[in-house]
Structures are given as C-alpha cells and as structure tokens.
Amino acid sequence: MRADAARNHERIVSAAVLAFEEAGPEVTLEEIAARADVSVMTVYRRFRARGQLVRAVFEHVLTTELEPVTAVQTDDPWQDLVAVLEAITEVLARRRAIISLAHEFEAFANDSTHRFLNAVEPVLRRAIDAGVVRPELLPRDLNAITFMNLAVVHPGDPHGEDRRRYLALLIDGLRPSPTTLPPPSPHDFFAPPEADGLP
Numbered sequence: 001m002r003a004d005a006a007r008n009h010e011r012i013v014s015a016a017v018l019a020f021e022e023a024g025p026e027v028t029l030e031e032i033a034a035r036a037d038v039s040v041m042t043v044y045r046r047f048r049a050r051g052q053l054v055r056a057v058f059e060h061v062l063t064t065e066l067e068p069v070t071a072v073q074t075d076d077p078w079q080d081l082v083a084v085l086e087a088i089t090e091v092l093a094r095r096r097a098i099i100s101l102a103h104e105f106e107a108f109a110n111d112s113t114h115r116f117l118n119a120v121e122p123v124l125r126r127a128i129d130a131g132v133v134r135p136e137l138l139p140r141d142l143n144a145i146t147f148m149n150l151a152v153v154h155p156g157d158p159h160g161e162d163r164r165r166y167l168a169l170l171i172d173g174l175r176p177s178p179t180t181l182p183p184p185s186p187h188d189f190f191a192p193p194e195a196d197g198l199p
Helices: 005-022 029-038 040-046 052-072 077-094 096-104 110-128 141-149 161-172
Strands: none
Touching: 005 029, 005 052, 005 096, 040 077, 040 110, 052 077, 052 096, 052 110, 052 141, 077 110, 077 141, 077 161, 096 161, 110 141, 141 161
C-alpha cells in the first residue's frame, strides 16, 4: 500500500470508529468521509462495501485497544487474568455500536478473532499452570464470559456497576472446583458456518 493510501486508510478507519460510536451504526459513508477529510469516492475506493469498513474498524479496535491489554504479566497469574478480563470488558463496553456492527457483518468470523484468542491463551495458560483456575478452561471460554457480561451493559448504568458486579460473578466461576465443566460443543461459535460444516 502506498504511503498516501495508507494514510487515507488510517484516517478513514479512525474517523469511522468515532462516527459509529457517536452517531450510531447507521452513520453514512458520506459522514465518515467528511470526518476523515477525504472524498466519499476515496472511501469507496478503499472499502468497496460497508462490511469491509466494519471489518477494518473491528481490526483497528482489536489491534490498538484489545490486544495490548493481554500483555499484562506480573507474578500473580490470577490477578493478571482478572485484569485482562476487566480491561477487555471496559473496552468493549465503550464500543457497543462497533460490536453490534461486527455481529451484523460477521466480522467476528475471521482471523482477527482467532488472533485475539491466541493473545489471551498465554494469560489463561499461566493461570492454569499455577493451579488458580479450572484446568479444563479454554480460550473460547474467556470470550464467552466477556460477551455474556456485555449483555448487562446498558445506558442506565453509566458507571458500569452492573457489568463489574456480574463480571466478578462470572470470574468466580473460573476458580478450581471439584466439579468438572461439561465439554463444549464441537461447533466453533466464532467461525463462519461454512467453516464447521453447518448449513
């Protein structure tokens, strides 16, 4: 990608992140172009469909806001895992419009999500090796917990009291237990249907 094209790409994606959150998921490409100070034709050249822009926005949030929080590492694997889950939830709670769009356009069903799972895995592995969480936990369990917790994010709770309460409850379920969790289904719910043989 040429330098000027790369700059335009970054300007458009950065403008789209703010536009989706401030103006809502239905914001037009024309408004995004105006915010990015580029022509709407430039937006269409870079992103031939709205779904491509949504995927680029999700990639941006993933690489600049989500992946960095997984880099935490202290001498306390349990607190590291808790800190990562809390930080991920806070980021996603601020990006509700983008998460909604990502679901709509199946942006989670791509390599980005699996890259994020790979980033979370070492944090989980350290906690398992230290014996502070259930040994049968999988990285996908952490994603599921995160998105279960996002179900209680709502406008009437601007300070996040509900999401912190219920995340603490979900996190407590990660601790070792004499009862083993039932196995997960073979269906990878972050994969597109054609990837696992579903119609």
